[in-house]
Structures are given as C-alpha cells and as structure tokens.
Amino acid sequence: MTREAGAGRVRRPPAERRAEILRIAMETFAERGYQSASLAEIASRVGLTQAGVLHYFSSKAGLLTGVLDLRDSTDISELGHERPRGLAFLRHLVDTVRRNAGREGIVRLYTVLAAESVTAGHPAQEWFRGRYAGLLDLVVEALDDAAAQGEIPADVDAATTARVIVATMDGLQLQWLLAPGSVDMAEATEVAIVRLIGRDLPPSSDR
Structure with a gap:
C-alpha cells in the first residue's frame, strides 16, 4: 500500500484528507483560539508536516477560512430549500x-x-x-x-x-x-x- 512520505500513514484520497485537516483545525482553534494555535500543532495532530497541510490550504489564514466556511455550510443546510x-x-x-x-x-x-x-x-x-x-x-x-x-x-x-x-x-x-x-x-x-x-x-x- 502506498504511504505518505515521512508520515508512516496510508495515503488517503485528497477530499478525505482535507476533511480531516478541517476537523482537527476546528478542534484546535476551538480549544486554543486562532492566535495561540500554530500550524505546526495542527499538522502534528493530523500526522502531516506543515508543508503537507499547506498542500491543501495555502496558509493558516486560509485554513481558518475553510473552517468558517464549513461551519457556515452546516447552518445553510439546516435552512433547507x-x-x-x-x-x-x-x-x-x-x-x-x-x-x-x-x-x-x-x-x-x-x-x-x-x-x-x-x-x-x-x-x-x-x-x-x-x-x-x-x-x-x-x-x-x-x-x-x-x-x-x-x-x-x-x-x-x-x-x-x-x-x-x-x-x-x-x-x-x-x-x-x-x-x-x-x-x-x-x-x-x-x-x-x-x-x-x-x-x-x-x-x-x-x-
């Protein structure tokens, strides 16, 4: 099975990996706030390098935007058509x-x-x-x-x-x-x- 370089983890589809990063980032920002949470901490919790996280999100600010958009989509879906x-x-x-x-x-x-x-x-x-x-x-x-x-x-x-x-x-x-x-x-x-x-x-x- 192919594994991600340096991570010792089974390679996952990009959409699945992106969703995992967002979930971990959401938990980390909720626990520590944006300012105190580091990209290195999020990457470590996901099991990637910082470069690995930046492959999916261009920056820490971009990751925050992804988290907020995910939260927003939950509220929108609850409104229905x-x-x-x-x-x-x-x-x-x-x-x-x-x-x-x-x-x-x-x-x-x-x-x-x-x-x-x-x-x-x-x-x-x-x-x-x-x-x-x-x-x-x-x-x-x-x-x-x-x-x-x-x-x-x-x-x-x-x-x-x-x-x-x-x-x-x-x-x-x-x-x-x-x-x-x-x-x-x-x-x-x-x-x-x-x-x-x-x-x-x-x-x-x-x-």
Whole structure:
C-alpha cells in the first residue's frame, strides 16, 4: 500500500484528507483560539508536516477560512430549500440553538473566534462582520414579515429587536460554555423572543 512520505500513514484520497485537516483545525482553534494555535500543532495532530497541510490550504489564514466556511455550510443546510418566514424563522432560530446544545465544539469555535475577531488584523474579522450583518438582516426581515402578516404588532422596532435577539443568543452560548448545566439555551432564547415581540412562537417541527 502506498504511504505518505515521512508520515508512516496510508495515503488517503485528497477530499478525505482535507476533511480531516478541517476537523482537527476546528478542534484546535476551538480549544486554543486562532492566535495561540500554530500550524505546526495542527499538522502534528493530523500526522502531516506543515508543508503537507499547506498542500491543501495555502496558509493558516486560509485554513481558518475553510473552517468558517464549513461551519457556515452546516447552518445553510439546516435552512433547507425554503427559508422559513415571519415567526417561523424565529422558531427556526430557537430550534438551531437547541441543536447547538449537542455540538459543543462548533459553539466553542464560534464563541472563541468571534471574541478574537475584534482584535486588529484578525483574519476572521471581515467574516464575522458579514456574518452578523447577514444574520441581523434575516431577523429584521422575519420581524417585518411577521408584522405584515399580523403575527406581531406593527410598532415593534425590528432593527433593535433583532440586535437584542442576536445578542441574547450569543450571551447564552457564553454562559452555557462556562457552565453547561446552568442554562437551557433554547428555552431562554424562546422566552426572550416571546417577551420582546409579545407573541408565542409556532410549534417546533423538531418535536
């Protein structure tokens, strides 16, 4: 069987090897943050040289982009072909929070990198700016749809309410990571949204 030079490992198809590098990088960035995690450490955990990792990703920043794109694709796939509208989208947010309680690694990665991204020159800063802007737009659109359909009062301040919802979700993730048994993220998120809009959310399709 052909083995990778110097690694003593069975050669794997490029797609499989790339996926393994992304998985290990995701775990390492979540544990140590982008700044503290080194390419050498990631390569060692994968069982490759740094040059071997750079064969698949052009740089450490490129590897980070791959990790973030992978995380993003998970959220996009959960939306399905038809994005829910109005209150159904807010229910989708709560359901996503509930699913996140079963994938601590992704939650930790997002929380650690989001906090780091506010530092000057961080390679994920623009990604997070775009991520927040896009998420806020989606929540504002859902609130506007809900108001137009008569699901919530027409005088709800969609822009401010959207920011409070997103901030609540992020804050709850941090509390959950520090003390997992202390908070039910999904329940708390739903309570906050209901209090903000003055209406119950539709039943969850996950139950």
